[in-house]
Amino acid sequence: MTKTILITGATDGIGRLTAEKLAAAGHHVLLHGRSTAKLETAAREISGRVATHAADLSDLAQTAALAEAIRADHGTLDVVINNAGVLKAPETRTAEGLDLRFVVNTLAPYVLTRRLLPIIPQTGRIVNLSSAAQAPVEIAAMMGETRLDDMAAYAQSKLAITIWTRALADTLSGGPLVVAVNPGSLLASKMVKEGFGVAGSDLSIGADILIEASLGERFAGMSGRYFDNDAGAFAAPHRAADNPEHRKAVMQAIETLIA
Helix, strand or coil: CCCEEEEEECCHHHHHHHHHHHHHHHCCCEEECHHHHHHHHHHHHHHCCCCEEEECCCCHHHHHHHHHHHHCCCCCCCEEEECCCCCCCCCCCCCCCEEEHHHHHHHHHHHHHHHHHHCCCCCCCEECCCCCCCCCCCHHHHHCCCCCCHHHHHHHHHHHHHHHHHHHHCCCCCEEEEEEEEHHHHEEEEEHHHHHCCCCCHHHHHHHHHHHHHHHHHHHCCCEEEEEECCCCEEECHHHHHHHHHHHHHHHHHHHHHH
8 A cells, every 4th residue: 555654864875765665665755855956856866756845854943844834735644754863063053052963863853743643644653763872861961051972962862762752652542653763773874974984784774674664564563662673673772761750851851842
């Protein structure tokens, strides 16, 4: 059955390859990117039914507008793959004084997902990109009150999205399904090449697990769970995610920041 699937950060890396594979399989793929030029190139080069939506996810107002544009253009959205992410950047503070990694990796996908929920059926799925790199969230850093180095900010933002995955799943008992996925460590993405200076492993490792999470039976009934593709199995995230006080503090910070 043909699905309508949104992929953020779909102009390169894992997002682009995932889009190519899904479009080739006959699905209607909505490509998101920050650059209109890159989106146009991707749409031209990907064979199949695609649409494009441009927005800068470091700007939560643009993120909200992106959701509204998608809702206006599409009556139903079967899958959301929150793939877009950032590790390093020339400027790591947003205009609002927040850490770019928390905004793009944690807050923007939350805003986007919450605003898209009215058009996602109970049988739909939300796939959040987590990482093997996870660390307890320093709430002051998340609120923009203190600074973190690149890796600390990235790891904390990825635990934060894993935490809100579980929190959202708890409120959606009838669906849609929400899962967090580590697509695989050190895959051959632009982020890995720039962040770690290595070529990385086959991107298909990541793209294939995102497609399975979006459509496959193994993920059915696993809402709120974290899948570690390095282990090839559902696993426990960083132990801080099991601390009720830490989860509560993270969710309170998220809700405060997007209010």
